Amino acid sequence: MLKGQIMMNIMKRLATAFAVAIALCLGAQAAFAQSATLKAVQDRGVLNCGANGQLAGFGMPDPQGNWTGFDVDFCRAIAAAIFNDPTKVKFVPLIAANRFTALQSGEVDVLSRNTTWTMERDTTLGIDFAAVNFYDGQGFMVRKALKVNSALELNDASVCVQQGTTTELNLADYFRQNHMSLKSVTFATIDEAIKAYDSSRCDSFTTDSSGLYASRLQLADPNANIVLPEIISKEPLSPAVRQGDDTWEDIVRWTHYAMVDAEELGVNQHNVDDMLKSDAPDIRRLLGVEGQFGVSLGLTKDWAYRIIKEVGNYGESFERNVGQGSPLKIARGLNALWTKGGLQYGLPIR
Amino acid sequence: MPQSMRSPPSSQAARRTGNIALQVALVVIVGGIAYAAIHNAAQNLAEAHIASGFGFWNNTAGFDISQTLIDYSASTSTFGRAFWVGLLNTLLVSGIGIVIATVLGFAVGIARLSRNWLVSHLAGGYVELIRNVPLLLQLLFWYNSVLRALPLVRGSVSLPGGGLLNNRGLFLPRPEFSPGFEYVLVALLLGIAASIVLRLWARRRQDRTGEPMRIFWIAFGLIVVMPAVAFVATGAPLSFSFPTTGRFNVMGGVEILPEFAALLLALSIYTAAFIAEVVRAGILAVPHGQTEAAQALGLRPSTALRYVIVPQAMRVIVPPLTSQYLNLIKNSSLAVAIGYPDLVQVFAGSVLNLTGQAVEVVAITMAVYLFISLVTSLLMNLYGYAIAAEER
Structure with missing residues (x-):
């Protein structure tokens, strides 16, 4: 199973690299034209969503093949807004090293795969980031038996890391900055990196701290491992789209803000129908009772109602997938609403 | 020529001109498509x-x-430096892998033809198991068994001579x-050079007088004893x-990383199975009469193999052997599955993604593999010509 998966990943990676080369050579100009993505999605009848596939809580198919996770919910929300049906999504599992090529080449319409928004990616990859939907930071996991209490004690340690990530760069930076020597062991997929860590090939495993909590559950003995307190980087995770289709980027961006606005306004999956009768103008505009806000996106005016009805608000998705309602039990922290000391701030719909 | 008797010269010339025109047209079309593809890609x-060019x-x-x-x-260090690091790692594992695969492959190939039932069937079993x-x-x-079987750092196995x-x-x-x-190095190099000269001289002497000359102990003295004396003399x-x-x-x-060891083991053992078959085919291609003739001359089987059979078999072996070397070099890119930092892992992996x-990155990577393979082919072809020249 795993061996097959690795083989598939390698094949996939090569295939994607070739696909982008061929697509660019033969001229996939249509995919980059104005507002074309929404039309292509509607004609196709399904949203192609680039997802993780290996990260519990964010994007992973369960044994029955049903995709679940925080990033998965986001794509379901977009599908709900377009089709009024959150199941009209085709999830394409991507590893870190092929995710951008998959988006560039048009294999996926949106990349919702715990991807850090950095300036270099934003300016040189031909992609745009829509909105930060998860504020994360990189951390380290070690075996308890090593009796390490701080990442600063990791001088000379071997660290397993996934290749082609900001994690790989932060790791080198952090060790250099603290005058520690590093032996990194780099793997193409997160599964391989975790497996090598679990077989003691490395002393430590590093990724975004949300990913550490998810990965810990996959270890042979999760309780024999701890996550160190240091957070060594800023990892604002954001869905991304191809540059040049501004309307499509608006749809993705406002899907996120609609979910945050809903949480701020106390609108959730269970009370959304009652809220249609609300007198509050913010809620009436959000749910499309007043105004034509969805129409200007090329959608219907009840676009946000559909999202909340089918997927829920931001807080619901968070708690269900990675928060207290999940095995991960990640605290809201920076991802709490701005009214509760966090950074999630819904932009006004008006 | 009989053909020119049948058709008048003018029509033959016209046909030749037509052929040339056709080929020129084909080259122009292919070139045009390539240009259009590159131009279109850039546009x-x-x-x-998306950033393009080689500024990165x-x-x-x-x-x-x-x-x-x-x-x-x-x-x-720059991305360019990372490229060289990856390339050298690819060359390292390929180079050592080719040496091990060749030695092992020749041994197994010859063993498979042994008259000893156990030896030939062991070799046959190896080939069938590994290449399928x-x-x-x-x-x-190899990677997972190597990793799982080895002890943790604290329980390191101490090897004789101070290894861990x-x-x-x-x-x-x-x-x-x-x-x-x-000085020790100079003594060693001098010893090797002197031994080569000695061997050439002994060969020529044997050709002239028919007297073989044993140079093993003299060469041993030159290559081992002389540097050892220099080593002691310099303190x-x-x-x-x-x-x-x-x-x-x-x-x-x-x-020596476990990733390197696993990749080297897998590549050498796998390729050796194919080389063994190539060697077996090459030896079987030498007519049995050659073995009998060698026996009739009173050569021992090992001498006959070395001086009569293998030199003739090599001419058959070299071309398919080249293919196996090329396969090994290209297969080394599977390193990406176990985290060995070869060219594909470092350059077409990390660098591409960053x-x-x-x-650009995929094009460079493909060009590099093409270049390595062509150079390998060239060297093997030269070797093939060198041994083919002896044919009479």
Whole structure:
């Protein structure tokens, strides 16, 4: 199973690299034209969503093949807004090293795969980031038996890391900055990196701290491992789209803000129908009772109602997938609403 | 020529001109398509706001690499430097893999033709088992079995001579040279050169007089004893730094990564199975009469194999052997599955993803493999010509 998966990943990676080369050579100009993505999605009848596939809580198919996770919910929300049906999504599992090529080449319409928004990616990859939907930071996991209490004690340690990530760069930076020597062991997929860590090939495993909590559950003995307190980087995770289709980027961006606005306004999956009768103008505009806000996106005016009805608000998705309602039990922290000391701030719909 | 008798010369000339025109047209069309594809790609990249060109080459890489044969640091080295690191790692594992696969393959191929039932069937079993299981699975088997079987750093196995073995790799004492060691090297090189001259002279003498000459002990004296004397005379200018276990890892010594060991094992053992078949075919291609003739001359079987059978078999062996070498080099890119930092892992992996310039990076990577393969083919062809020239 795993061996097959690795083989598939390698094949996939090569295939994607070739696909982008061929697509660019033969001229996939249509995919980059104005507002074309929404039309292509509607004609196709399904949203192609680039997802993780290996990260519990964010994007992973369960044994029955049903995709679940925080990033998965986001794509379901977009599908709900377009089709009024959150199941009209085709999830394409991507590893870190092929995710951008998959988006560039048009294999996926949106990349919702715990991807850090950095300036270099934003300016040189031909992609745009829509909105930060998860504020994360990189951390380290070690075996308890090593009796390490701080990442600063990791001088000379071997660290397993996934290749082609900001994690790989932060790791080198952090060790250099603290005058520690590093032996990194780099793997193409997160599964391989975790497996090598679990077989003691490395002393430590590093990724975004949300990913550490998810990965810990996959270890042979999760309780024999701890996550160190240091957070060594800023990892604002954001869905991304191809540059040049501004309307499509608006749809993705406002899907996120609609979910945050809903949480701020106390609108959730269970009370959304009652809220249609609300007198509050913010809620009436959000749910499309007043105004034509969805129409200007090329959608219907009840676009946000559909999202909340089918997927829920931001807080619901968070708690269900990675928060207290999940095995991960990640605290809201920076991802709490701005009214509760966090950074999630819904932009006004008006 | 009979053909020119049948058709008048003018129509033949016309046909030739037509052929040339056709070929020129074909080249123009292919060239035109290639140009259009490249031009279109560049235009589309620009329209999609994707950076293009090779400017990234001199940007700082920023990521760490676990095995570097040349100086490399994440903070100061460039993507270009990372490319060379990856390329050298590919060449290292391919080069050593080719040597091991060749030695093992020849041994197994010859063993398979042995009259000893057990030896020939063991060799046959090896070939059938190894060449019928996908290489990637074998690679994962070696990597995971190597990793799981080896002890943790704290329980490292001490090897005779001061080496250490654990799941972080094999650590050997690192030789440290003091001034004066260059005399030892000079003595060694002189010894090797003198032995080669001696051998050529002995050959020529045998050709002239028919008297064989045993030069083994003289060569031993030149290559081993002479440098040893120089070593003692200069006051033993060599010491070793021995690996020791630190808090997490082994410090000091020469490090051989488990990823490297697994890849090398998998590549050599897999390719050796194919080389064994190539060698067997080559030997069987030599007519049996040659063996009988050698026997009739009173040559012992080992001498007959060395001087009569193998030289003739080599002419058959070299072309398919070249293909096996090329396969091994290209298969080394499976390193990506186990985290060995070869060209594909470092350059078409980390560098591609950090720069996002798939077209350039993939094109460079393909060109490099093409170049390595062509050079290997060229060398093997030269060797093929060298041994074919002896044919009468």
